[in-house]
Amino acid sequence: MSGSLNLNHLLFLGQGALWTVGLSLIALLGGGLVGFLVALCRISPSRAVRVLSGAYVQLIQGTPLLVIMFLTYFGLPPLGITVSPLAAAGASLTIYVGAYLGEIWRGSIESVPRPQWEAAEGLALSRTQRMAKVILPQAFRIATPPTVGFMVQIVKNTSLASVVGFVELARAGQIINNSLFEPFLIYAIVAIVYFALCFPLSRLSQRLERRGARGRTTLMPA
Amino acid sequence: MTLQLDFGAVLERWPSLLEGALLTLQLAVIATLVGGAIGGLAAVGRRSRSAAVSRLCEVYVEAIRNTPLLVQIFLVYFGLASLGFRFSAFAVAALALTINVGAYTSEIVRAGLDAIPRGQIEAAEGLALSRAQIYRHVVLLPAIERVYPALTSQFVLLMLASSVTSQISAEELTAVANYIQSDTYRAFETYIVVAVIYLVLSLVMRAGFWGLGLVLFPRRRRLGTPL
Amino acid sequence: MQHTPRHAAAEPVVVLRDVHKSFGPLKVLDGVSFEVARGDVLAIIGRSGSGKSTALRCIDRFERIDRGEIRVCGHRVDDPGLDLRALRQDVGIVFQSYNLFPHLTIEENITLAPTAVKGMPRADARALAETVLAQVGLADKLRAYPEQLSGGQQQRAAIARSLAMQPEVMLFDEVTSALDPELTGEVLKVIEALAASGMTMVMVTHEMGFAKGIADEVVFMHRGRVHERGPAAILAAPATPELAQFVGTGL
Numbered sequence: 231m232s233g234s235l236n237l238n239h240l241l242f243l244g245q246g247a248l249w250t251v252g253l254s255l256i257a258l259l260g261g262g263l264v265g266f267l268v269a270l271c272r273i274s275p276s277r278a279v280r281v282l283s284g285a286y287v288q289l290i291q292g293t294p295l296l297v298i299m300f301l302t303y304f305g306l307p308p309l310g311i312t313v314s315p316l317a318a319a320g321a322s323l324t325i326y327v328g329a330y331l332g333e334i335w336r337g338s339i340e341s342v343p344r345p346q347w348e349a350a351e352g353l354a355l356s357r358t359q360r361m362a363k364v365i366l367p368q369a370f371r372i373a374t375p376p377t378v379g380f381m382v383q384i385v386k387n388t389s390l391a392s393v394v395g396f397v398e399l400a401r402a403g404q405i406i407n408n409s410l411f412e413p414f415l416i417y418a419i420v421a422i423v424y425f426a427l428c429f430p431l432s433r434l435s436q437r438l439e440r441r442g443a444r445g446r447t448t449l450m451p452a
Numbered sequence: 453m454t455l456q457l458d459f460g461a462v463l464e465r466w467p468s469l470l471e472g473a474l475l476t477l478q479l480a481v482i483a484t485l486v487g488g489a490i491g492g493l494a495a496v497g498r499r500s501r502s503a504a505v506s507r508l509c510e511v512y513v514e515a516i517r518n519t520p521l522l523v524q525i526f527l528v529y530f531g532l533a534s535l536g537f538r539f540s541a542f543a544v545a546a547l548a549l550t551i552n553v554g555a556y557t558s559e560i561v562r563a564g565l566d567a568i569p570r571g572q573i574e575a576a577e578g579l580a581l582s583r584a585q586i587y588r589h590v591v592l593l594p595a596i597e598r599v600y601p602a603l604t605s606q607f608v609l610l611m612l613a614s615s616v617t618s619q620i621s622a623e624e625l626t627a628v629a630n631y632i633q634s635d636t637y638r639a640f641e642t643y644i645v646v647a648v649i650y651l652v653l654s655l656v657m658r659a660g661f662w663g664l665g666l667v668l669f670p671r672r673r674r675l676g677t678p679l
Numbered sequence: 680m681q682h683t684p685r686h687a688a689a690e691p692v693v694v695l696r697d698v699h700k701s702f703g704p705l706k707v708l709d710g711v712s713f714e715v716a717r718g719d720v721l722a723i724i725g726r727s728g729s730g731k732s733t734a735l736r737c738i739d740r741f742e743r744i745d746r747g748e749i750r751v752c753g754h755r756v757d758d759p760g761l762d763l764r765a766l767r768q769d770v771g772i773v774f775q776s777y778n779l780f781p782h783l784t785i786e787e788n789i790t791l792a793p794t795a796v797k798g799m800p801r802a803d804a805r806a807l808a809e810t811v812l813a814q815v816g817l818a819d820k821l822r823a824y825p826e827q828l829s830g831g832q833q834q835r836a837a838i839a840r841s842l843a844m845q846p847e848v849m850l851f852d853e854v855t856s857a858l859d860p861e862l863t864g865e866v867l868k869v870i871e872a873l874a875a876s877g878m879t880m881v882m883v884t885h886e887m888g889f890a891k892g893i894a895d896e897v898v899f900m901h902r903g904r905v906h907e908r909g910p911a912a913i914l915a916a917p918a919t920p921e922l923a924q925f926v927g928t929g930l
Binding site: 289291292293294295296297298300301304305306307308309382386387389390392393400403413414417418420421424425428429432 | 514515517518519520521522523524526527529530531533534612613614615616618619626629630633637638639640641642643644646647650651654655
């Protein structure tokens with residue numbers, strides 16, 4: 231069964247890496263949508279909505295992603311709902327990422343300076359107009375660096391989809407290792423590919439953060 | 453479709469669940485203590501005058517922060533094995549988690565160190581304190597106080613992430629859950645119960661860190677204001 | 680510009696001889712010389728950017744000089760082998776921004792250096808803290824944290840913290856510049872009392888009236904040089920147009 235690492239193995243890993251990217255995008259889009267709703271709910275004028283969305287965030291942030299994965303993949307079929315590995319992984323990541331992005335974005339919205347809210351109110355804009363025209367555009371700029379930073383977490387977390395049998399990068403490594411049994415070499419290659427995906431995002435996030443900080447200091451009196 | 457949930461079969465196994473939860477907590481405490489210390493050292497190392505030391509710390513932090521914990525666990529597990537070491541799954545899990553959280557701690561502490569105003573250090577130098585004394589009394593403790601909330605969140609995340617060590621058969625909570633669900637065929641109920649236990653563990657940890665904060669930071673206890 | 684200082688001692692406590700210092704292409708000190716005799720108060724005045732703060736910071740080696748000679752309490756400050764911590768035990772410095780340690784009580788701020796640097800027993804350090812705090816009129820603030828004090832009180836606490844190291848000379852770097860006018864007086868009063876007690880002091884200040892009142896000697900700095908120097912009376916009768924203009928604008 232054993233052989234040595236060849237081009238086919240590397241192509242297989244490459245395919246896995248593509249799925250890692252694909253799953254990351256699914257998680258970013260799905261989680262982004264959920265997160266946006268969560269962020270708005272968290273600052274809703276209705277107390278019930280705030281409490282419910284807050285409970286969602288606390289619940290998800292207090293549970294390991296791995297358990298959420300197991301719950302959707304192994305827990306739902308006995309209840310009569312069958313899910314493919316891709317669906318289970320995509321849904322789990324969406325739920326998980328939504329809670330974290332929701333909190334990041336709520337923080338960004340709330341850190342738009344108070345006078346901006348008051349000025350918008352003073353202009354007799356409706357709540358929706360205030361949000362869409364004044365607050366969110368500013369919050370968007372504040373939110374960009376931490377969101378890019380969180381994308382690194384998303385890419386890394388997609389590796390947990392391997393436990394439900396979804397063939398992304400980590401699972402591809404496991405499969406190859408099952409035939410070659412060269413675990414250290416193979417996981418080292420897998421780690422390097424993850425690093426190549428994540429490191430540029432980390433750097434970009436840092437750069438955006440520094441630029442943001444510089445932008446803010448120029449607004450301060452000398 | 454009749455939907456019948458039966459938590460009884462899962463809750464019957466509470467001794468195993470308790471054992472798993474305690475092991476999870478143990479992993480978290482070990483990794484927090486040792487990893488926290490490593491992270492503090494790495495944060496100070498990043499600011500070292502020696503370019504080699506600072507570079508080494510940077511490589512460690514970036515390598516860990518940009519690769520998944522799952523892959524790190526496999527690398528430690530198989531790496532030690534290929535070097536001829538035989539450790540228990542628990543030891544490997546503790547080691548991998550420690551290395552992992554050390555890197556995250558380092559970045560958080562570094563942000564705290566950067567937030568210490570230059571004037572604080574000058575004042576301490578003006579009072580003839582040594583470099584080590586300045587780090588200890590004027591820099592490190594207030595830096596940690598500033599980033600304490602981020603730090604404790606990171607340690608809670610670490611506890612939750614320890615579930616990944618089930619993949620090398622460390623007998624912690626998630627591994628216990630996997631046994632129970634394959635025994636009882638009650639996967640949904642099992643993972644719901646386990647999710648609730650993790651939630652309780654994270655609340656326990658938060659409460660613990662809150663109490664520890666009161667002991668470590670008397671100023672915050674008395675005034676309640678952030679530094 | 681000759682005059683006889685109040686305390687004409689043998690060896691001056693602070694001596695600067697032809698001190699040069701640049702930040703990159705910017706020449707900040709261009710051959711500065713002055714000395715301070717034991718028990719004297721020297722006020723350094725001048726526009727911002729004239730090098731007055733840099734000159735003060737060189738005395739405690741917060742800045743290294745490029746050329747020249749600085750002697751403080753028997754230490755050769757320009758010597759690369761200088762025992763920095765020994766120098767700083769003899770010199771106390773108070774900053775514009777107080778720089779109290781925010782996580783420590785006022786008592787802990789004061790006792791930190793005596794216990795850590797001099798190995799003073801806790802009880803002695805505590806008694807010392809009480810003494811120096813009484814000296815600056817803050818006897819009741821022992822257990823307070825810096826943020827609970829007003830700016831003026833924080834600056835007085837910072838002075839007390841320096842005094843607790845029992846320095847031979849005290850440096851004050853624009854210590855009232857960050858304070859509201861109504862809080863300036865309480866800090867100046869403390870410095871006045873210190874001067875009366877015979878402490879050797881070098882102060883960079885904007886408070887002309889104050890400098891006139893307590894300084895034994897005034898150094899007017901302009902473009903990195905000592906432009907005019909003499910007893911406080913020179914402020915009333917400037918010899919150079921630059922000092923006249925500086926005093927005239929009240930800045």
